[in-house]
Amino acid sequence: MAETTYVEAIRQGIWEEMERDDTVFVMGEDVAVYGGAFKITKGMLERFGELRVVDTPLAESGIVGAGTGAAINGLRPVLEMQFADFMACGFDQITNFAAKCRYRWGQAIPMVIRAPAGGNIHGGPFHSQNVEMPYVHTPGLKVVQPSTAYDAKGLIKAAIRDDDPVIFLEHKYLYRSVKEELPTQEYTVPIGEAGVRREGSDISIISYGWMVHVALEAAENAAEEGISVEVLDLRTLVPLDRQAILDTAKKTSKVVLLHEDTLTGGLGGELAGIISEHAFDYLDGPLVRIAAPDTPVPFSDTLERAFLPSVEDVVAKVRWLHRF
Amino acid sequence: MAETTYVEAIRQGIWEEMERDDTVFVMGEDVAVYGGAFKITKGMLERFGELRVVDTPLAESGIVGAGTGAAINGLRPVLEMQFADFMACGFDQITNFAAKCRYRWGQAIPMVIRAPAGGNIHGGPFHSQNVEMPYVHTPGLKVVQPSTAYDAKGLIKAAIRDDDPVIFLEHKYLYRSVKEELPTQEYTVPIGEAGVRREGSDISIISYGWMVHVALEAAENAAEEGISVEVLDLRTLVPLDRQAILDTAKKTSKVVLLHEDTLTGGLGGELAGIISEHAFDYLDGPLVRIAAPDTPVPFSDTLERAFLPSVEDVVAKVRWLHRF
Amino acid sequence: MSTPAVAHLQTKFDRDLCERFHYYMLLMRELEDRIENKLYRQGKVVGGCYTGRGQEAIPVGSAILSRPGDWLTPSHRDMAALLIRGITPEEILAQYMGRATGLTKGRDGNMHMGCAERHCVPIISSIGASIPIAGGLAFAMRYRGESNVVFNYSGDGASSRGDWHEGLNMAAVMNLPIVYLCNNNLYAYSTPLDKQMKVADIADRVAGYGIPAEIVNGNDVLAIYEASKRAVEHARAGKGPYFIECKTFRMSGHSAHDPADYVPNQLREEWSRKDPILMLQKYMVENLGADEQDFVDMRKRVLDKISGAVEWALEQPFPDPATLEDDVYAPA
């Protein structure tokens, strides 16, 4: 059977939900006629019509606001930000209003904000950022980032069915670099459940997004040196699967926290907080964070490669921690 | 000699810098004629004139952009956000442009964005938030929050002299609740240096802002039970004083990380990351985070009191950790 | 500032309708007065305190036209819009006092209230943010082919915000059924209109969106009613958004703690002569046979209602701290 890419998996997921539920609609810049900057919404205009596939003016705050209003009034918007970086333009609407509706007045906001994020595409400071943390930090939002085509489809479907606002971060580098056969049967992937991608006994790497693949490659390399590495893919950043995080930490007693996002204020700290508080007795070594350095995302290849955590970086730290 | 409040200390600091350097100016909503929602800029219009004390339209992104442009063109803007919560409206300008100018094109942005933050004033979900983390997470920005009148004056002066954009978070509850005698001589407090507020040997509490006072009270109570608590006031959140953080952690081997901000994605995680990685061998107990729960800031007294970390919460955790 | 077009009344305003106007305007006035000048100063109300004193005609003359399926996004000076939608003084007072039975269960405060069932979006504190939200509410109406409309309320200051621009523009491009009621009360906090914008009227700003706009006397409930009627018919008929600029004045400080020294006395005096309640009463006397005694009776009715509500509210429980973490997310 044919393999489905990550980008196509997301497209299928949205498509299926639009077939299933006519309150679901997509909205954003260039999503209708053009089919979206990354072609996620391609063909939807023709199938679902311009009431449900809506090109907007260039106005992120307006788009998020409109989505939120539509969600209040009974629809299930799936909004596209052309790049995750520009979600910053709708930051107030997302964090100050949408996130708080349920708490303030019991109003559900069943809205998905999709945003192509991440680097390794020579996108530079404005088209490569990992923007999860401000949203992870905002109570009321859920945050998801799939690392595989299977999860991408299952999670976008779950996100659309979810009754809370979900920030759905798609990794641009994974769009076309990962693919797999998908089930013919319908399925969803539950929000809030991490997945063990590789079992291991010496060291755990906890990661998400593209870095899961880096972790798996590093684990493979480490295996050749006799180090058994477990890889946990968080998949959902809010709510975090604390159980899975603590389970793997307790199992291996040595943990590497890996993300593509910059170090300071990144999710690695949150994970360190959880583990160092709740699995302290189990730890046999420092919690090692591997992340991009605290700089804007550089453009040029030599710099971007140095910026992004690499398989070698991970193997080196794994080796070090193993010896600890 | 008369004692100076935190609010007045900031006012004096800005005033002195405006006297010293005529490229310094203040800009924001209601800062000129009205003297600012919290009266920080009171009297400045009369003294410095309307070219240097500028009322703006209601437009946070416009204000931050104008400040950034003015900084590029040789001035040193001190911008006021009426409440830290509304900085969200200028989020793109702050994080995507101002923060990256030096890295992208070597352009200094000597700008201060002042923002009244924090709760305990019955401000509810839109007027009580602790917004530091998205800015802590943005390379290129510095982030400061003083806990005393002395530091407030010294740090605002240092921030104005700093050649990088500084997010200066003022705690609204401290504005009028703390005061002290200030030196008659001019002084600044260096950005990037934490301060030990109380020496202790059993347990360290690392905190900042209003929570430093809560920590000190808790330390006092703990002392009565024979527990010696050290209190470290970070003062600057970016760049963090790693040395001071690791020193106190290594000294006492038991650390409580305390902040008013909500737990998930809060600074406590970052601190846990640093300590669990770089002082692992010294730790004799879990890193304990105390923070507000992951909810919007509630309005009503019963809820807000339950939401905010209290002296009792801290004492209880200190006691627990001491016994560990 | 150009003067509002003199209202040329086309509606036959009957006594019944005018009494409803009168009732809601008076109820808002007296309820806010009680809150600001009594309960706030007595420390019984928590947090800040914003009133729409002098602006009552705006929510009343417009919201009274709303149907159950419509949505409203009031500003912090539109309490009467909530009252008209059936939200009670009891609920409002409990909200102001931070009680568990308030509209936000004590989680939010003062005017930051609304109600999903009665289709009122609680005030969004970020000024201007309600404009795109109104767009989305209206989008859903168009999506389902309804003839409902959104009543969006905001102030002059809001019109400087980027959200205002983005929201108005999208509504125009998408032809959404929204009636914008802008209360131009000459100030945004301490900032006078000429520091907010260079043009004379907010309506001048609206022309650039291709949205019809008109200027009315914001203290004349009859004029607002007529303009709103035109606007609502326009929007219900699928002709898109419509903007009404209501020239008015904030007869109070920005909030209870603000003495508003920055407002010239002359301006305050000038506008106090244009009190919207007095204007309506004059009309009722001159055209509908009402007399002073009617107004005295009405005021008593309103004050009694409020007193009863205050008593009730003061006995309401504060929120149980155990509920602190409820409702951040949907129940699993």
Place this chain on the structure above:
Amino acid sequence: MSTPAVAHLQTKFDRDLCERFHYYMLLMRELEDRIENKLYRQGKVVGGCYTGRGQEAIPVGSAILSRPGDWLTPSHRDMAALLIRGITPEEILAQYMGRATGLTKGRDGNMHMGCAERHCVPIISSIGASIPIAGGLAFAMRYRGESNVVFNYSGDGASSRGDWHEGLNMAAVMNLPIVYLCNNNLYAYSTPLDKQMKVADIADRVAGYGIPAEIVNGNDVLAIYEASKRAVEHARAGKGPYFIECKTFRMSGHSAHDPADYVPNQLREEWSRKDPILMLQKYMVENLGADEQDFVDMRKRVLDKISGAVEWALEQPFPDPATLEDDVYAPA
């Protein structure tokens, strides 16, 4: 869309000035052509690739009026503005190729470049964000009592952003010396003007700020020069901001990877007949005694310059990874 007023030329355009126009327009055209159609496809240029093909008259006719103390905030379709400010093809090519000697030292890419010394703010990727920045630059000019001005460049799509609104409004209220050059090229990525706004002209949007606006033929460098001159004089004289809407067309995809199928062929053909370089050449032939051979010579000069620059750029070093963490903060 209303037709631009026919340029009524008041300036005596001499051969020297027209040759400068010609040179910069051609240099931009050919340099971008080399980048997009050769270097990009050869994989020698990193990242995306945006050009201003067909829009060269706009940066040229305006930036040529800039003085050293002025500031420019070009958009991604204004390469000639950089060239006029003295930024070289070498620097631009090194930037596009991500080299250490590019304008951002390889830290940013493609059109996201500028230069502090030559007073060009590098393109801000967040569309619309440059409008408030222009305000701040101009504020500092007024602060110091200079007669300098800011040249701000943006597109039709930008005019829907909140930042555009906030920035224009503040500039109007504060009477700041800014000349806005809006390239209305009918599209924002795939989005045509009628999905961007309901009014016909961007200038209609500007009226609401109290900023004078005029519409010019964006492919006529002489008309742009004249309008810019009026605008610059206005701004230098302390009369505040001035807005010029340049009607033009993007003679390429949004970027190199975009075939722009959504553009009707007819439109493309119509506009290709209005090529700004051909328009200028026609003027020079008819009025200034230029002939084909002059243009052939000029083109050769430009192509030689570019070839030399490409050679140079290809030999430039890539950034040293050791510099990765430099310049995030001021040196201690």
